[in-house]
Amino acid sequence: MQQANCERKEYELICVIVNFDLGSKVLGMAKKNGLSGGTIMLGRGTVHNRLLQLLELTDIRKEIVLMVSEKSQAHRALAVIDAEFDFRKPNHGIGFSIPVGAFIGTGNYEYDFNAEDGGVDSLYKAIFVVVDKGNGEKVMDFAKAVGARGGTIINARGSSIHETAKLLNMEIEPEKEIVLMLTKTESADGIVRAVRDNMKIDEPGNGIIFVQTVTETYGILNA
Amino acid sequence: MNILVGYIKDNAKAVFPLALVVVLLNLTLVPIGWPLVLRFLVGSILVIFGLSLFLVGVDIGITPMGSLTGTSLVKTNKLFIVLFAGLILGFMISIAEPGLMVLAHQIASVTLGAIPARLLLVVVSIGFAIMVALGFLRVVLNIPLKVFLLVCYILVFALAFFTQPEFLAIAFDASGATTGILAVPFLLALAVGISSLRKDSKASEEDSFGLVAFASAGAILAVMVLNLIIGTQQYDSLADLGSVAVERVAILRPFLKYIPSSFGESFISLLPLSVALFVLQKVLFKLGKYPFARMVKGFVYALIGMTVFFVGVDGGFMEVSSVMGSGLASLDNKIWLLLISFYLGFFTIVAEPAVYVLTHQIENVTSGSIKRKAVNAALSIGVGIAVTMAVIRILTPSIELWHYLLPGYIIAIGMMRFVPTLFVGIAFDAGGVATGPMTATFILAFVQGAASSFEGANLLRDGFGMIALVALLPILTLQILGFIYQARSKKQGVDTDAAS
Numbered sequence: 001m002q003q004a005n006c007e008r009k010e011y012e013l014i015c016v017i018v019n020f021d022l023g024s025k026v027l028g029m030a031k032k033n034g035l036s037g038g039t040i041m042l043g044r045g046t047v048h049n050r051l052l053q054l055l056e057l058t059d060i061r062k063e064i065v066l067m068v069s070e071k072s073q074a075h076r077a078l079a080v081i082d083a084e085f086d087f088r089k090p091n092h093g094i095g096f097s098i099p100v101g102a103f104i105g106t107g108n109y110e111y112d113f114n115a116e117d118g119g120v121d122s123l124y125k126a127i128f129v130v131v132d133k134g135n136g137e138k139v140m141d142f143a144k145a146v147g148a149r150g151g152t153i154i155n156a157r158g159s160s161i162h163e164t165a166k167l168l169n170m171e172i173e174p175e176k177e178i179v180l181m182l183t184k185t186e187s188a189d190g191i192v193r194a195v196r197d198n199m200k201i202d203e204p205g206n207g208i209i210f211v212q213t214v215t216e217t218y219g220i221l222n223a
Numbered sequence: 224m225n226i227l228v229g230y231i232k233d234n235a236k237a238v239f240p241l242a243l244v245v246v247l248l249n250l251t252l253v254p255i256g257w258p259l260v261l262r263f264l265v266g267s268i269l270v271i272f273g274l275s276l277f278l279v280g281v282d283i284g285i286t287p288m289g290s291l292t293g294t295s296l297v298k299t300n301k302l303f304i305v306l307f308a309g310l311i312l313g314f315m316i317s318i319a320e321p322g323l324m325v326l327a328h329q330i331a332s333v334t335l336g337a338i339p340a341r342l343l344l345v346v347v348s349i350g351f352a353i354m355v356a357l358g359f360l361r362v363v364l365n366i367p368l369k370v371f372l373l374v375c376y377i378l379v380f381a382l383a384f385f386t387q388p389e390f391l392a393i394a395f396d397a398s399g400a401t402t403g404i405l406a407v408p409f410l411l412a413l414a415v416g417i418s419s420l421r422k423d424s425k426a427s428e429e430d431s432f433g434l435v436a437f438a439s440a441g442a443i444l445a446v447m448v449l450n451l452i453i454g455t456q457q458y459d460s461l462a463d464l465g466s467v468a469v470e471r472v473a474i475l476r477p478f479l480k481y482i483p484s485s486f487g488e489s490f491i492s493l494l495p496l497s498v499a500l501f502v503l504q505k506v507l508f509k510l511g512k513y514p515f516a517r518m519v520k521g522f523v524y525a526l527i528g529m530t531v532f533f534v535g536v537d538g539g540f541m542e543v544s545s546v547m548g549s550g551l552a553s554l555d556n557k558i559w560l561l562l563i564s565f566y567l568g569f570f571t572i573v574a575e576p577a578v579y580v581l582t583h584q585i586e587n588v589t590s591g592s593i594k595r596k597a598v599n600a601a602l603s604i605g606v607g608i609a610v611t612m613a614v615i616r617i618l619t620p621s622i623e624l625w626h627y628l629l630p631g632y633i634i635a636i637g638m639m640r641f642v643p644t645l646f647v648g649i650a651f652d653a654g655g656v657a658t659g660p661m662t663a664t665f666i667l668a669f670v671q672g673a674a675s676s677f678e679g680a681n682l683l684r685d686g687f688g689m690i691a692l693v694a695l696l697p698i699l700t701l702q703i704l705g706f707i708y709q710a711r712s713k714k715q716g717v718d719t720d721a722a723s
Contacts, residue, residue, distance in 0.1 A: 023591065042590050047225060056283050056520045057225045063591065134425040153424065157592035174712045175592040177424065 266539015277528025284521015293416020350445020548672025646705025
């Protein structure tokens with residue numbers, strides 16, 4: 001399964017949180033800067049203000065944009081997005097990036113699962129699988145068959161280089177599901193492989209998987 | 224940016240084009256006088272603020288209560304309770320709907336008491352309630368939405384054969400009136416609550432829509448059945464509804480006049496849901512103090528918002544649009560009338576309270592994949608065409624209402640085959656959503672104003688036609704949107720890896 005590629009690439013997960021309706025703009029800018037795609041989730045933020053709390057006006061709708069990319073490219077894209085949105089100012093949103101251990105799925109990226117990210121030894125991995133709406137349940141089934149103990153499905157939308165159609169000058173971003181699973185490092189490889197093979201992730205347009213090292217976990221029961 | 228400020232911004236954007244056209248027309252084609260224009264502008268501001276407050280109330284009060292009710296009902300795991308609650312809730316929402324009350328009284332006076340207002344109110348509410356309960360049952364028993372809609376509308380067609388024209392008009396109007404400002408948000412949220420427990424995420428998403436459509440079909444069916452029972456009768460269709468007495472000088476006084484009635488209407492329509500909230504809290508929800516207080520605050524927002532909204536619409540919009548309609552209709556060049564009809568339909572629909580709730584819900588259910596802008600565009604085009612068609616019908620009296628409705632609904636049902644289920648549900652719901660208070664007052668007054676300038680046009684008949692059309696056209700345009708959406712979201716360039 002491992003590809004003996006000579007040069008190992010490092011990947012980063014970019015996470016940008018902005019006000020509702022700006023997620024698509026972030027994604028569009030990222031794509032212009034060479035990223036292959038991204039996934040957007042809806043979130044809810046709150047404001048700390050006594051009066052507004054009394055009036056129940058504290059909710060703000062947010063969008064969370066997740067994008068995975070090669071490290072230097074990711075930093076470039078994040079800098080461009082920051083320049084546009086001016087994250088330094090309050091209420092303009094936030095952006096950050098986290099190293100990613102393995103990344104599979106957009107076809108043009110190589111994959112090296114056993115590589116350590118950040119040099120941290122850890123017992124657990126977080127596996128993120130992004131697939132088309134309705135397939136999250138299947139991913140869970142495949143993962144459970146090879147030892148995953150559970151997972152969480154998050155509704156999202158997103159688009160990649162394969163989905164570029166426009167409607168009324170808006171980019172169409174089809175619905176997605178993100179499956180998040182926390183597993184032991186030794187079983188992570190098998191789960192990724194099972195999902196990867198069964199969902200045909202290596203074929204373009206079928207979804208992506210990325211894996212991150214988790215340093216601390218609570219609440220995961222080991223039977 | 225907090226939600227209230229966001230709503231005020233959005234609603235200001237929605238109302239601005241309406242204010243613009245009124246001012247421009249006043250300067251050019253139809254000088255309606257500055258006092259009336261100023262009243263319209265004051266009305267616009269009230270509408271913007273009222274609508275925004277109402278939407279906050281929907282967000283923190285009505286929607287959470289609706290979806291919590293849906294979820295709690297399913298969790299009881301007893302079919303009997305789900306059906307029973309559907310009947311009770313449906314009946315209570317419908318019978319307290321101000322639009323339906325007004326309609327029932329109008330019909331009672333037009334038919335000289337042959338159809339008592341109370342009878343119509345109860346019959347429509349029963350039909351509405353039965354269909355809400357059946358809509359619940361459909362989700363629980365997993366009957367496909369398309370099949371259910373098909374059966375509904377075949378039944379409507381079959382009964383329409385035996386229904387006399389006056390009743391046909393009443394039936395469609397009643398369905399538009401019942402799916403009003405409160406019923407829609409609550410029904411939408413209920414549907415989401417009930418369907419959210421399903422494991423299959425696709426089906427759960429699809430089942431989030433369609434309940435409003437069933438409920439409004441229920442109202443149509445109920446009126447038709449009523450006609451079958453009491454039989455065909457001859458009605459005096461000449462009765463005049465009494466045209467709006469135009470107050471041309473005062474600017475602020477008309478608003479004050481509407482405050483008590485607007486507050487009363489809002490209070491009565493919120494009453495059944497408020498009672499239900501307290502009863503369900505005791506029996507089923509058992510929420511903590513904080514979340515419960517939050518919902519109650521939401522209801523207060525909704526009450527204030529609805530009152531301000533109705534004061535703005537009744538005091539500022541009605542007369543202006545009526546004067547504008549008759550002024551434009553008396554111009555020799557009818558092109559202007561048709562163009563303005565389309566313009567008003569196109570922009571008014573975006574300021575319709577339930578429309579915002581529907582688009583908001585679509586965004587939440589699809590995680591923002593189906594954008595508000597796209598749905599709004601389809602709705603705007605649909606309602607614009609609908610109002611234009613209604614005006615064309617006034618200009619050419621030989622066109623009967625069913626000349627539009629029959630082919631329209633046949634196309635709407637035929638299109639279901641080619642459109643994703645999610646969009647079918649959204650489209651048929653949008654039909655009920657579009658006929659809200661803005662359409663029933665602002666646009667209706669415009670169309671009736673235009674009709675009043677024509678010899679041989681019948682105020683009542685043409686008004687009814689307009690509402691039926693506004694309910695139909697969005698079904699078509701949204702299904703077209705769904706069709707395009709499906710065609711365009713196919714993955715492209717999957718074989719050619721062209722990433723840079």
